[in-house]
Amino acid sequence: MSDPSVRAFYDSLAPDYHRIFADWNASMTRQAAVFGSLLQDGVGPGSHRVLDCSCGIGTQAIGLALAGHRVVGSDLSPVSAARATAEAAARGVPVPTAAADMRRLPFAPGVFDVVVCADNSVAHLLTAPDVEAALAGMRRVLRDGGLLVLTVRDYDEIRRTRPRTTPVQVSESSDGGRMITVQLWHWHEDGERYDQEYFQLVPGDGDDCAVRVRRTTSWALTRSQLTEFVTAAGFVDVRWHDPGDSGIYQPVLTARASR
Incomplete structure (x- = not known):
């Protein structure tokens, strides 16, 4: 860790x-x-x-x-x-x-x-x-x-398919604001560990969108x-x-x- x-x-x-x-x-x-x-x-x-x-x-x-x-x-x-x-x-x-x-x-x-x-x-x-x-x-x-x-x-299934992304999740706050969450996965050569890029997108006014990106690593x-x-x-x-x-x-x- x-x-x-x-x-x-x-x-x-x-x-x-x-x-x-x-x-x-x-x-x-x-x-x-x-x-x-x-x-x-x-x-x-x-x-x-x-x-x-x-x-x-x-x-x-x-x-x-x-x-x-x-x-x-x-x-x-x-x-x-x-x-x-x-x-x-x-x-x-x-x-x-x-x-x-x-x-x-x-x-x-x-x-x-x-x-x-x-x-x-x-x-x-x-x-x-x-x-x-x-x-x-x-x-x-x-x-x-x-x-x-x-x-x-x-992870038995995940290691078989080795996905590169997770399904898009849309959540809504009490004030009606929405947030879009998705992860990108980058697999290591060992086939067991992967790096995650965790994206949260917050729509703003017009075409504006705030993007928050966080990264971590996991063992499958x-x-x-x-x-x-x-x-x-x-x-x-x-x-x-x-x-x-x-x-x-x-x-x-x-x-x-x-x-």
Whole structure:
């Protein structure tokens, strides 16, 4: 992971991150229902201690807090983490956050029932030692028998087709303003890693258009690769949940911390 570039990418994106979704609040509610069901299946009913270790601006953390879970967030981007806390407070729930690298989580061992790492965040870890360090940290802060919930892009399919762009996303703000979002992907020679150019276009008056460009790099980890990493980190009962079954737009991995 290139820490300065990834942090700069998300620090810059934080004010606009909700525009990735056609309707951020609706997505937050929908994901909370899905994640809540996974938590109930994995660790039982009731309120659980949850760490969202890549919380971003709070998409998963806020929804889970509104559902009654005791959620703490952390993120490499302090700007994103601060926005998550502010957005949660605006909705009447506490979500304390910390600016922290997922490879060096600043929490005591065994204090969480659930660790969530969503929205393809693990793909920013570009080497095996980085992935191993992050997953070892997630296992350390989970109690025995606790649940890991991780989401990534469908990289098995993506590595087969090697797309060069993502579909165009159009979002609309409360004042009626629109933003167009699209990514260009540039694949490395190894066929596994790719550079992303993230474009956001904001139409102005007449022919004017403001363009915001951000860049980062990701590792397209397949299910078998990620399963191997998760198992080696001390997790068992690794399961994959397809979008058609889970209702989440990315494949979801769940696993239990070994006892």
